[in-house]
Amino acid sequence: MRMGPRFRPIYAVLERELLRMFRQRTRLVAAMVRPLIWLLVIGGGFAAFIGEARGVDYKSFLVPGVLGMTMLFGAMLAALTTVYDKESGVMRMMVIAPMPHAWIVIAKVVSAAAAALLQAILLLVLLVALGYAGRGAEWGLLAAALAATSLACAGVGMLTAAFSRSLDNFAGIMNFVIFPVFFLSGSLYPVRDLPPALGWLATANPYTYGVDLLKHALLPGAGSADFGIGLDLAVLALATAVTVAVASWRFSRESAYEPMIHVLADRAK
């Protein structure tokens, strides 16, 4: 019997994720429209009275933020489908497969990251076509920034999913995880211009470093970034490793999926 890591299960989960993404057209369209609204409406509005942020016009400053937003939402939503999987039968298919249960977490994180990455690439194509991105970008660094950010976002999403019992707290997750993570990052304003308390929170938020890396890649030398490239990459890698480790630990405890058995027992009565 061949033991050790197997890659077909990861491919299985990845394929299903992408299949679902392309079938749920509205989810895909929303993922493109939401950041464009931010950029054009909010960015346009603020640009009128802010003018410039840290030496770049406000709309250009916002481009890394909205690109990051696509990944944050895309990866979080994809990872959170794990909660739905727990309630539907799909998690049963996964837990009975001959692989360590931590492997499910890895597969889900990779798939969520891939879905987020694809959405970010689609948006990037749109942004380049509209003339909001591309000039002077460092493409190699951009690729690394997209990959590292989507993985970290997927890790945070998976951690949230591992501790969520049902889809009912989805609104709570939106309000207490996704929005704070987005607003307390350097997406809308430079971190160093924030008042101290908010600045500390933003500095403690791993997502901030993803947006920072995107600023380095999209606006090289413009001075809109707050941290170094090395620090950005290190924080993102660490955030991915820690969230995946904790989510895997949580998942390898049966309690992460056991409640459903109880539900089944009750329903059968």
Add this chain to the structure above:
Amino acid sequence: MNAPRAAGVDTRAAIRATGLRKRYAGLLAVDGLDIEISSGEFFGLLGPNGSGKTTTLHMLATLIRPSAGSATVAGFDVVREPVSVRAAIGLVFQESALDRTLSVAENLRFAGLLHDLPLRVIGERQRELLELFGLADKRDQPVATLSGGMRRALDIVRGVLHEPRILFLDEPTIGLDLPNRRRIWRFIERLRARTGMTVLLTTHYLEEADGCDRVAFIRRGRLVESGAPRTWVERLGRHMLEVEGPDLDGLAAALEAKLGAGLREGDVAYFRCRDEDVAAIARLQAEMGSRASAWRIRRPNLNDVFLWVADGKDLG
């Protein structure tokens, strides 16, 4: 792969559990279960809802950690070697384990890849099994559009796609109408004939367990009795007598004096006629039949056995 793993371990036992126990806050769902099931056996675990069947199956399938006791499945320890156990078994859950948004073929592809099967193998087995289970023309339909019976059949196909040596079926016919229940049983028969796999099934439709090599009754987490269905039914007696009547208490007492302790279920009293021949029963009816509004003699079945042992009575 089947080599003895330690001296004294009988590899012919496909499943062996000793003192298996699961405690949930304040509730012993499974209470010290001992079971041994040989390779190739068709074993039925019977019991009412909430008696601990699913919990037992899930402990054997490594999805729930036992609170105490131990079990080996296909020679592997369920706590220490869960991945090896899962590689050797198939589990058809009590509730559907399918993605309703995907098609039949997509579900099987997903399940097959999760079991690390090459796509070519998945394709071949899927074709064969869908044919065997009468689903060949449904391959591209979304699972959500299948009827309950078809979905159950697909669940079983999903559970055996990787050709497990041991198959767990948790109430495979629950919620289905009679024709569909019959169909599912035919499928299971065909599978067993083709593969010779060990099958452990749970059900609370006792009449369905007649085809099992061996059955065990579980009640409040404890095994009550186990044996071959036919011998059991024979042990119960040659005939069952069912009576109803206006003064059931008096009638039952009179019958008890002749036939031994009976069972009461609502307005019906049951008695076993063990040694009595037909003539003896006829004499009994001549004597007491007038006090009964209904007097029925019939063959005993597994249901009677279950009611008997569930009532705490000895089969004798």
